[in-house]
Amino acid sequence: xxxxxxxxxxxxxxxxxxxxxxxxxxxxxxxxxxxxxxxxxxxxxxxxxxxxxxxxxxxxxxxxxxxxxxxxxxxxxxxxxxxxxxxxxxxxxxxxxxxxxxxxxxxxxxxxxxxxxxxxxxxxxxxxxxxxxxxxxxxxxxxxxxxxxxxxxxxxxxxxxxxxxxxxxxxxxxxxxxxxxxxxxxxxxxxxxxxxxxxxxxxxxxxxxxxxxxxxxxxxxxxxxxxxxxxxxxxxxxxxxxxxxx
Amino acid sequence: xxxxxxxxxxxxxxxxxxxxxxxxxxxxxxxxxxxxxxxxxxxxxxxxxxxxxxxxxxxxxxxxxxxxxxxxxxxxxxxxxxxxxxxxxxxxxxxxxxxxxxxxxxxxxxxxxxxxxxxxxxxxxxxxxxxxxxxxxxxxxxxxxxxxxxxxxxxxxxxxxxxxxxxxxxxxxxxxxxxxxxxxxxxxxxxxxxxxxxxxxxxxxxxxxxxxxxxxxxxxxxxxxxxxxxxxxxxxxxxxxxxxxxxxxxxxxxxxxxxxxxxxxxxxxxxxxxxxxxxxxxxxxxxxxxxxxxxxxxxxxxxxxxxxxxxxxxxxxxxxxxxxxxxxxxxxxxxxxxxxxxxxxxxxxxxxxxxxxxxxxxxxxxxxxxxxxxxxxxxxxxxxxx
Numbered sequence: 205x206x207x208x209x210x211x212x213x214x215x216x217x218x219x220x221x222x223x224x225x226x227x228x229x230x231x232x233x234x235x236x237x238x239x240x241x242x243x244x245x246x247x248x249x250x251x252x253x254x255x256x257x258x259x260x261x262x263x264x265x266x267x268x269x270x271x272x273x274x275x276x277x278x279x280x281x282x283x284x285x286x287x288x289x290x291x292x293x294x295x296x297x298x299x300x301x302x303x304x305x306x307x308x309x310x311x312x313x314x315x316x317x318x319x320x321x322x323x324x325x326x327x328x329x330x331x332x333x334x335x336x337x338x339x340x341x342x343x344x345x346x347x348x349x350x351x352x353x354x355x356x357x358x359x360x361x362x363x364x365x366x367x368x369x370x371x372x373x374x375x376x377x378x379x380x381x382x383x384x385x386x387x388x389x390x391x392x393x394x395x396x397x398x399x400x401x402x403x404x405x406x407x408x409x410x411x412x413x414x415x416x417x418x419x420x421x422x423x424x425x426x427x428x429x430x431x432x433x434x435x436x437x438x439x440x441x442x443x444x445x446x447x448x449x450x
Numbered sequence: 451x452x453x454x455x456x457x458x459x460x461x462x463x464x465x466x467x468x469x470x471x472x473x474x475x476x477x478x479x480x481x482x483x484x485x486x487x488x489x490x491x492x493x494x495x496x497x498x499x500x501x502x503x504x505x506x507x508x509x510x511x512x513x514x515x516x517x518x519x520x521x522x523x524x525x526x527x528x529x530x531x532x533x534x535x536x537x538x539x540x541x542x543x544x545x546x547x548x549x550x551x552x553x554x555x556x557x558x559x560x561x562x563x564x565x566x567x568x569x570x571x572x573x574x575x576x577x578x579x580x581x582x583x584x585x586x587x588x589x590x591x592x593x594x595x596x597x598x599x600x601x602x603x604x605x606x607x608x609x610x611x612x613x614x615x616x617x618x619x620x621x622x623x624x625x626x627x628x629x630x631x632x633x634x635x636x637x638x639x640x641x642x643x644x645x646x647x648x649x650x651x652x653x654x655x656x657x658x659x660x661x662x663x664x665x666x667x668x669x670x671x672x673x674x675x676x677x678x679x680x681x682x683x684x685x686x687x688x689x690x691x692x693x694x695x696x697x698x699x700x701x702x703x704x705x706x707x708x709x710x711x712x713x714x715x716x717x718x719x720x721x722x723x724x725x726x727x728x729x730x731x732x733x734x735x736x737x738x739x740x741x742x743x744x745x746x747x748x749x750x751x752x753x754x755x756x757x758x759x760x761x762x763x764x765x766x767x768x769x770x771x772x773x774x775x776x777x778x779x780x781x782x783x784x785x786x787x788x789x790x791x792x793x794x795x796x797x798x799x800x801x802x803x804x805x806x807x808x809x810x811x812x813x814x815x816x817x818x819x820x821x822x823x824x825x826x827x828x829x830x831x832x833x834x835x836x
Binding site: 292 | 451459466678682836
């Protein structure tokens with residue numbers, strides 16, 4: 205299978221502060237990778253680096269066989285930011301049109317792709333409302349629709365399930381699995397363990413370091429615990445023990 | 451295509467925001483109307499001057515439309531009388547010595563009194579000179595009649611005395627007819643102020659609105675989200691530039707049409723030049739606003755930049771003539787973008803200057819805008835490094 209994301213020996217930071225150290229990561233096409241970790245662990249920094257918003261301090265990042273950073277590459281990445289970055293005075297439709305244009309979706313295809321993306325997140329009946337009148341969950345769904353809009357081969361979703369009710373969460377996961385089956389690569393960050401269980405591959409980050417990596421089944425077996433949450437806690441304790449020994 | 455998308459978004463956002471629209475289009479007209487009437491009334495200031503023991507000839511000479519005389523016999527001090535009756539000043543005569551006390555709380559009134567006194571002095575002097583000449587002429591006439599009688603007796607034909615000339619010289623009154631190079635007799639300070647205000651209003655509103663718009667993009671995360679698409683930084687700036695530039699042009703047209711029809715003020719130069727200047731100013735204000743917004747953490751902080759960045763520009767925009775300033779202040783004037791914009795605008799509106807006269811100003815403004823444009827593209831690197 206083709207490699208979509210290849211991160212090798214990545215160190216990232218600004219000034220003298222190190223945010224990420226020695227990150228190695230490979231994601232193949234059709235795979236869903238979940239980055240798990242507490243707030244401030246460096247998940248968003250890793251995502252920003254993979255997207256090419258930040259230049260790697262050292263190490264290499266290749267996405268879709270292109271060295272990152274690369275501006276044109278961003279057209280192939282559907283991004284959902286952690287905070288809902290929406291124009292609240294505009295309607296949902298206007299937001300979708302605008303970001304569609306920015307992503308370079310041809311005008312002729314915009315309406316059709318917009319209808320599809322809106323249907324996935326159950327917003328097709330509220331498209332002409334101003335985003336200011338949207339609830340928190342609706343805004344989250346609109347952000348996801350914007351990420352799906354250009355039908356990109358790689359989706360990067362930063363905390364996609366925050367503020368979304370369980371029913372819709374399940375629907376979204378169904379759609380994500382369907383997209384993955386169609387060969388799309390999905391990278392998402394989360395601190396919700398239920399999300400982690402849905403992913404094909406996990407990467408646990410704590411304090412800028414990858415403390416555990418592998419499929420959920422492999423990790424459960426390796427750490428001999430019943431849940432993913434326990435894996436995370438145990439791996440964290442192991443990390444703390446190591447640091448103390450250092 | 452992306453630039454067009456940016457322009458469309460900037461304009462739709464602006465059109466949705468009714469209050470900002472009203473601020474941009476109605477507020478300037480309100481301010482201009484207010485200033486117009488404020489400067490209309492300033493021509494009819496009258497000062498009241500208390501007079502004590504002043505010769506009636508001097509009193510008549512002092513009288514004019516802007517000065518009212520109030521005779522007083524009170525023995526109170528001048529200070530007291532002025533305070534009590536709220537006079538602008540008091541004139542006391544003792545023998546041939548005049549003492550003038552001015553309240554000086556209103557410099558316009560003090561100036562009226564001073565100039566009235568000067569005018570009265572000149573009037574009285576010429577009158578005295580005239581009277582002296584008349585007396586002389588009379589004496590000459592008497593002398594010549596006596597001479598004639600004497601010469602007649604001696605049998606000599608006398609030369610005709612030209613008595614009339616002296617008298618004519620004494621009573622000559624000059625008639626002044628004033629021609630105005632720019633404006634007419636009804637011109638007030640408002641005519642000087644109008645072009646400066648026209649450029650300042652465009653500068654101020656575009657600076658504030660665009661600065662806050664980009665700031666909002668930064669704080670809500672839409673700028674980051676936007677840069678996560680393959681859009682070029684230049685395309686974002688161009689979108690902003692064109693979108694707000696269009697609003698600036700509409701604002702300029704509105705102000706021009708309003709001043710032409712409501713105040714009957716003729717714009718001597720080409721309306722196209724007026725639009726061109728304001729378009730350049732809008733560009734400058736926009737690039738400055740976008741750049742300054744980098745240093746603001748909130749809308750409130752953006753407003754705090756107004757006294758630092760915008761207000762000083764007013765002082766150097768021509769309201770106070772820059773040529774009368776000391777050298778170091780003139781140097782500061784030359785780094786103020788509005789100095790060039792308002793300067794060019796005054797040239798076009800008041801003096802009908804053409805492109806050949808104002809192109810250096812336009813060029814400087816373009817250079818300013820280019821510098822800020824580059825700075826903007828650079829600061830956006832903070833968000834996306836390619």
